[in-house]
Amino acid sequence: MKRVISQISHWTRTSADEHGKKSLKSASIRVHPHPVVVVLAITLFFLASCRPVDLNAPMPAFDTGVNPDAxxxxxxxxxxxxxxxxxxxxxxxxxxxxxxxxxxxxxxxxxxxxxxxxxxxxxxxxxxxxxxxxxxxxxxxxxxxxxxxxxxxxxxxxxxxxxxxxxxxxxxxxxxxxxxxxxxxxxxxxxxxxxxxxxxxxxxxxxxxxxxxxxxxxxxxxxxxxxxxxxxxxxxxxxxxxxxxxxxxxxxxxxxxxxxxxxxxxxxxxxxxxxxxxxxxxxxxxxxxxxxxxxxxxxxxxxxxxxxxxxxxxxxxxxxxxxxxxxxxx
Amino acid sequence: MQAIKDRFNFLFSSTKGLILVAIAMIGLETALFGMLSGPMAEFGVRDVVVRALKMDLVQAEREGRIIILYHSIAMAIIAIETYMVTSLLKMREFYKTAVRALVTVGYLLAMIFGMGFAYWGHNWAFHGLYITGLSLIFFAGVLLTIALWPWNKEYYQPDNAYSRTKKGVDLERMAFFATALTTVISALFGAVPGSYFGNGFETFLAENIIRYPHKTVMEYSVIGHLHIMLALIGIMLTLIIGRWLNFKGIWHKIAMPLMILGTIVLNLGVWGVVTPLEPIAHMIIYVGATPSMLAALFLLIWSWGKLMREGTAHLEKPSFGQNISALTRDPLKFGPTWQMLFMNFTTSGIGIFMAVKLDEIFRVWPAREERIELTGHWHVLSAIIATIILLYYGDIIGLKGRVRRWYGWGILLLSDLAFASVTIFEMKRLFISEAEQQPLVNLLMYLMDFGLAMLLLLLAIVMVWRLVDLFKPKGRWAEEVDHELAAEVSK
The missing domain is CATH 3.90.1580.10 (paralog of FGE (formylglycine-generating enzyme))
Incomplete structure (x- = not known):
C-alpha cells in the first residue's frame, strides 16, 4: 500500500513539476493529475464499493416484550x-x-x-x-x-x-x-x-x-x-x-x-x-x-x-x- | 417602464427568450421537487422543504402528485420543442404567433397551477386552470399541425439535396407534420383515461400494474399514452437536431421516408393496445420503432461524417486520431447525436434485453425490482432528451471557445456518468445479491447524485448569467430579441 501511495505522489509531483517549468506560479494552482492516477483512483473507488459485506456483523440484542405466539x-x-x-x-x-x-x-x-x-x-x-x-x-x-x-x-x-x-x-x-x-x-x-x-x-x-x-x-x-x-x-x-x-x-x-x-x-x-x-x-x-x-x-x-x-x-x-x-x- | 417592457418582450415573444424562460422554469421545478424524493428524502431535506413551503402531502395522493409533476415538466419540454419548430420551419406569421401564445400560456398554467393543486392542497380552481393549460397546449398542437401542412406549394422543397417527392413536397416537413399530428392524436389517449381516472386523485402509476394479466381499456390507454408521448418528444427532437445541423444528402433522402413511416406505424401500434389488435400491438410497435431508429442512426452517420470532414479539411490524409479529434472538437455539435447513441445503452438496449429475458430473469424478481428497471430507463430517456435540448441551447446563446467546451463536455460527461450509474443500478441484481449490494448501491448513488447535481449547478450558472444579463441595457438579450433559429442553421 505504501508503494502505491508513494507512486501516486511521485506521479502527482512529476505532473506538477512539468508545469513548474513553464510557470512557477501556475504550477502551484494547476495540478493536473496523471491519467494513471485518475484511473487508479476510480478503480480503487469501485473496488471499495465491491468489498465483501459481513453478513454476520455484530448486532444488538433486544427483548421487545412482544409475544410472537400471540x-x-x-x-x-x-x-x-x-x-x-x-x-x-x-x-x-x-x-x-x-x-x-x-x-x-x-x-x-x-x-x-x-x-x-x-x-x-x-x-x-x-x-x-x-x-x-x-x-x-x-x-x-x-x-x-x-x-x-x-x-x-x-x-x-x-x-x-x-x-x-x-x-x-x-x-x-x-x-x-x-x-x-x-x-x-x-x-x-x-x-x-x-x-x-x-x-x-x-x-x-x-x-x-x-x-x-x-x-x-x-x-x-x-x-x-x-x-x-x-x-x-x-x-x-x-x-x-x-x-x-x-x-x-x-x-x-x-x-x-x-x-x-x-x-x-x-x-x-x-x-x-x-x-x-x-x-x-x-x-x-x-x-x-x-x-x-x-x-x-x-x-x-x-x-x-x-x-x-x-x-x-x-x-x-x-x-x-x-x-x-x-x-x-x- | 420601457426597460421592463423590452425585457418582457424578449422573454415572452422572442424565440430565444421563450426558450430561456421554459428552461429556467424546468430547472426551478426540478431543483425544488427533486428534493422530495430519493437521497434527499433520506438525508432529511424533504422534511425541511415540506415544512418550510407548507406543502400538503397526503399519502394516498402520491401517484396523482407525480403524474401532475411529470405532465408539468413534459408540457414545458413540448413548449421548447414548439418554439424551436416554429422558428426553424417556414409558416404563416399568424400560426406562429398563435401557437406560441397558446403553448406558453398553456404550459405556465399547467405548471404553476398543476403543482399548486398537487402539492398545496385541493384548490379545485387550480385544478381547473391546470386542465385549461393542458387544453391550450392541445389546441396549440392542432394549430401547429395545420401550420406544418406539407402539401402547400409555398413550402415545397426546391433543393434536390434534401428529401422530397417528385413533385417537390418536402419530406422533412412531412415528418414534422406526421409527428405533430400523431402527437395530438396520442394526447387523446391520455386525456380520455385522465378524465376517467383523474376525478380527484383516483389514479395509478402504470409501472405498478405491469404484471396484472387483465387490464382495462382505460389502463391500456394510459400505458400506451405515456410510452408514445415520450417517443414522439424524442422523434420531434431528432428532427429538430437534424434541421439545426442542416441534415441533407443521401442519408437525409433515406432517413426522412423512414422517419415518416416509423412514426405512423409506431403510433398505430400504440393506438392498437386499446383495440382487439392488442395481442400483436407490441409487434407493430417494434416494426414502427425500427425505421425511426434507423433514421436517427442515419442522422448520426451523416453528422459525424460531416464533423470529421470539416475538422480535417486542412489535412491531406487524416489519421484515425485526427478524425476523432475533429469529431469531438465541438461538444455542442457532437453531443446531441452522441447522446442518441448513448441512449441505446441506457434505454433501448435495456428495453430490448428486458423484453427478450422477461420471463427468464425479470419476472422471477419481485415486481418492485422490475419497477426500478422500468422507471429508471424512462427517467434516463427523459433526461437524455433534456440534455440534448441544453446542448442545442448552448449553441443558440452563442457560447464560444473554452466556455462552449466546458459547458458541452460538462453536460455530456456529467449526465452520462449519472445515466450509466442509473443503468448499472437497474441491472444490479444480475451480478450482486440483495444482502451484499449496499456498498455498490452507495457508490452508484454518489455517482448519480454527483452527476445530476453538477449538471443542475452548470445549468444554474448559465441561468444566473442570463438573469444578470437581463439587467444590462445592451446585454446579450438585446441582440437575441430578433434572432430566429432558421437563420442559424449550420451551413
Missing part, C-alpha cells in the same frame, strides 16, 4: 380497502400479532423433518405443494404438484442453521422475522399447524382497522415508527451491510439503548405491518403464478409502507427482506 382477533364486517377506499367485507378471523420468527421456523423444521413433512435436498429444504390450476395466460408459469423450495440452507443470508441433526436460529436472530423463505415455505409452515396465509383483504384489514389510515398507526410516518430504508435504527449501517431486520414488535414505544420507538401497532394490535419485511399473502389469482406481498420492508422507501401497496414475486423467490405471518378462521 394472536389478534379480527371481527367480521366491512372496512376500507385499498388506496381508493373501496368497501370490502370479511368474516371474523385471527391473525398472528407478529411475523413468524426465525426461532419459530426452526422449531417447525425440526418437527417437520422428523415426521417427513419436509426434506433436505442439495442444501435446500423442500416440501410438497399440491399445485395450481394452469390457464396458459401470457407470462403465467406452471406450478405443478410436487416438492418445492421452502428455504435454502446454503445461502449466507439464511438465519436458520442446520448442524446435521437439528435446526437452530442463528444466535441473536431468534426473535427476528423469518426471512429467506419462499411462498411455499410460508404456506408449508402455516398449513403444518392448521393455519393458512392471510388473503390480501384479510392482511389489509388487520393492518388498517376500520378507518382510512395509510399506515397501521395513523396518518404520518416517522423514523421511529418502522424499519424502512435508511430509517437509522440500531440494526442498520448504510455504509456496509445496509438495513437489517429488527426483532418482531420492536416499534412498541420502548427505548432501546437510547433509541426511542413509537408505538406502531395496528388498530387490532399487530406489529410490523409496515416495514421490516414484506409479508407473503395467500391468494392464488387466476392466470397468475406470482404471489403477492404486502407491507414494505427494511429495504424500501416509506411509500412502499403504505398499507395498500402491493408487491409480487414468483413463489420460489427468497429474500432477506421477505417473511410472513399466519391466520386462522374463528
Amino acid at each position: 394472536w389478534a382477533q379480527i371481527p367480521a364486517g366491512e372496512f376500507y380497502y385499498g388506496q381508493h377506499e373501496d368497501i370490502e367485507n370479511t368474516a371474523a378471523y385471527e391473525i398472528m400479532v407478529t411475523d413468524v420468527t426465525v426461532g419459530q421456523y426452526a422449531d417447525f423444521l425440526n418437527v417437520a423433518l422428523a415426521d417427513g413433512s419436509v426434506e433436505l435436498v442439495d442444501g435446500k429444504i423442500v416440501g410438497y405443494y399440491p399445485g395450481d390450476v394452469f390457464r396458459g395466460v401470457k407470462h403465467e408459469e406452471k406450478i405443478e404438484a410436487g416438492d418445492w423450495l421452502f428455504i435454502p440452507l446454503d445461502d449466507p443470508s439464511q438465519r436458520v442453521k442446520f448442524d446435521g441433526a437439528t435446526f437452530i436460529a442463528q444466535p441473536g436472530y431468534e426473535n427476528h422475522p423469518m426471512t429467506m423463505v419462499s411462498w411455499f415455505g410460508a404456506w408449508g409452515y402455516c398449513s403444518y399447524y392448521g393455519y393458512r396465509l392471510p388473503t390480501e383483504v384479510e392482511w389489509e384489514k388487520a393492518a388498517r382497522g376500520s378507518d382510512t389510515r395509510p399506515f397501521p398507526w395513523g396518518e404520518e410516518i416517522a423514523r421511529e415508527n418502522a424499519n424502512f430504508y435508511a430509517s437509522r435504527d440500531p440494526f442498520e449501517d448504510m455504509s456496509s451491510f445496509g438495513s437489517r431486520t429488527t426483532p418482531v414488535g420492536f416499534y412498541n414505544s420502548n427505548v432501546y439503548d437510547g433509541f426511542r420507538t413509537l408505538d406502531s401497532a395496528s388498530p387490532y394490535g399487530l406489529y410490523d405491518m409496515a416495514g421490516n419485511v414484506w409479508q407473503w399473502t395467500g391468494d392464488v389469482y387466476e392466470g397468475m403464478h406470482v404471489r403477492f406481498l404486502r407491507g414494505g420492508s427494511k429495504d424500501t422507501y416509506e411509500m412502499d409502507l403504505r398499507l395498500w401497496v402491493r408487491n409480487n414475486a414468483t413463489p420460489t423467490y427468497v429474500s432477506p427482506g421477505v417473511g410472513f405471518r399466519c391466520t386462522k378462521d374463528q
Whole structure:
C-alpha cells in the first residue's frame, strides 16, 4: 500500500513539476493529475464499493416484550380497502400479532423433518405443494404438484442453521422475522399447524382497522415508527451491510439503548405491518403464478409502507427482506 | 417602464427568450421537487422543504402528485420543442404567433397551477386552470399541425439535396407534420383515461400494474399514452437536431421516408393496445420503432461524417486520431447525436434485453425490482432528451471557445456518468445479491447524485448569467430579441 501511495505522489509531483517549468506560479494552482492516477483512483473507488459485506456483523440484542405466539382477533364486517377506499367485507378471523420468527421456523423444521413433512435436498429444504390450476395466460408459469423450495440452507443470508441433526436460529436472530423463505415455505409452515396465509383483504384489514389510515398507526410516518430504508435504527449501517431486520414488535414505544420507538401497532394490535419485511399473502389469482406481498420492508422507501401497496414475486423467490405471518378462521 | 417592457418582450415573444424562460422554469421545478424524493428524502431535506413551503402531502395522493409533476415538466419540454419548430420551419406569421401564445400560456398554467393543486392542497380552481393549460397546449398542437401542412406549394422543397417527392413536397416537413399530428392524436389517449381516472386523485402509476394479466381499456390507454408521448418528444427532437445541423444528402433522402413511416406505424401500434389488435400491438410497435431508429442512426452517420470532414479539411490524409479529434472538437455539435447513441445503452438496449429475458430473469424478481428497471430507463430517456435540448441551447446563446467546451463536455460527461450509474443500478441484481449490494448501491448513488447535481449547478450558472444579463441595457438579450433559429442553421 505504501508503494502505491508513494507512486501516486511521485506521479502527482512529476505532473506538477512539468508545469513548474513553464510557470512557477501556475504550477502551484494547476495540478493536473496523471491519467494513471485518475484511473487508479476510480478503480480503487469501485473496488471499495465491491468489498465483501459481513453478513454476520455484530448486532444488538433486544427483548421487545412482544409475544410472537400471540394472536389478534379480527371481527367480521366491512372496512376500507385499498388506496381508493373501496368497501370490502370479511368474516371474523385471527391473525398472528407478529411475523413468524426465525426461532419459530426452526422449531417447525425440526418437527417437520422428523415426521417427513419436509426434506433436505442439495442444501435446500423442500416440501410438497399440491399445485395450481394452469390457464396458459401470457407470462403465467406452471406450478405443478410436487416438492418445492421452502428455504435454502446454503445461502449466507439464511438465519436458520442446520448442524446435521437439528435446526437452530442463528444466535441473536431468534426473535427476528423469518426471512429467506419462499411462498411455499410460508404456506408449508402455516398449513403444518392448521393455519393458512392471510388473503390480501384479510392482511389489509388487520393492518388498517376500520378507518382510512395509510399506515397501521395513523396518518404520518416517522423514523421511529418502522424499519424502512435508511430509517437509522440500531440494526442498520448504510455504509456496509445496509438495513437489517429488527426483532418482531420492536416499534412498541420502548427505548432501546437510547433509541426511542413509537408505538406502531395496528388498530387490532399487530406489529410490523409496515416495514421490516414484506409479508407473503395467500391468494392464488387466476392466470397468475406470482404471489403477492404486502407491507414494505427494511429495504424500501416509506411509500412502499403504505398499507395498500402491493408487491409480487414468483413463489420460489427468497429474500432477506421477505417473511410472513399466519391466520386462522374463528 | 420601457426597460421592463423590452425585457418582457424578449422573454415572452422572442424565440430565444421563450426558450430561456421554459428552461429556467424546468430547472426551478426540478431543483425544488427533486428534493422530495430519493437521497434527499433520506438525508432529511424533504422534511425541511415540506415544512418550510407548507406543502400538503397526503399519502394516498402520491401517484396523482407525480403524474401532475411529470405532465408539468413534459408540457414545458413540448413548449421548447414548439418554439424551436416554429422558428426553424417556414409558416404563416399568424400560426406562429398563435401557437406560441397558446403553448406558453398553456404550459405556465399547467405548471404553476398543476403543482399548486398537487402539492398545496385541493384548490379545485387550480385544478381547473391546470386542465385549461393542458387544453391550450392541445389546441396549440392542432394549430401547429395545420401550420406544418406539407402539401402547400409555398413550402415545397426546391433543393434536390434534401428529401422530397417528385413533385417537390418536402419530406422533412412531412415528418414534422406526421409527428405533430400523431402527437395530438396520442394526447387523446391520455386525456380520455385522465378524465376517467383523474376525478380527484383516483389514479395509478402504470409501472405498478405491469404484471396484472387483465387490464382495462382505460389502463391500456394510459400505458400506451405515456410510452408514445415520450417517443414522439424524442422523434420531434431528432428532427429538430437534424434541421439545426442542416441534415441533407443521401442519408437525409433515406432517413426522412423512414422517419415518416416509423412514426405512423409506431403510433398505430400504440393506438392498437386499446383495440382487439392488442395481442400483436407490441409487434407493430417494434416494426414502427425500427425505421425511426434507423433514421436517427442515419442522422448520426451523416453528422459525424460531416464533423470529421470539416475538422480535417486542412489535412491531406487524416489519421484515425485526427478524425476523432475533429469529431469531438465541438461538444455542442457532437453531443446531441452522441447522446442518441448513448441512449441505446441506457434505454433501448435495456428495453430490448428486458423484453427478450422477461420471463427468464425479470419476472422471477419481485415486481418492485422490475419497477426500478422500468422507471429508471424512462427517467434516463427523459433526461437524455433534456440534455440534448441544453446542448442545442448552448449553441443558440452563442457560447464560444473554452466556455462552449466546458459547458458541452460538462453536460455530456456529467449526465452520462449519472445515466450509466442509473443503468448499472437497474441491472444490479444480475451480478450482486440483495444482502451484499449496499456498498455498490452507495457508490452508484454518489455517482448519480454527483452527476445530476453538477449538471443542475452548470445549468444554474448559465441561468444566473442570463438573469444578470437581463439587467444590462445592451446585454446579450438585446441582440437575441430578433434572432430566429432558421437563420442559424449550420451551413
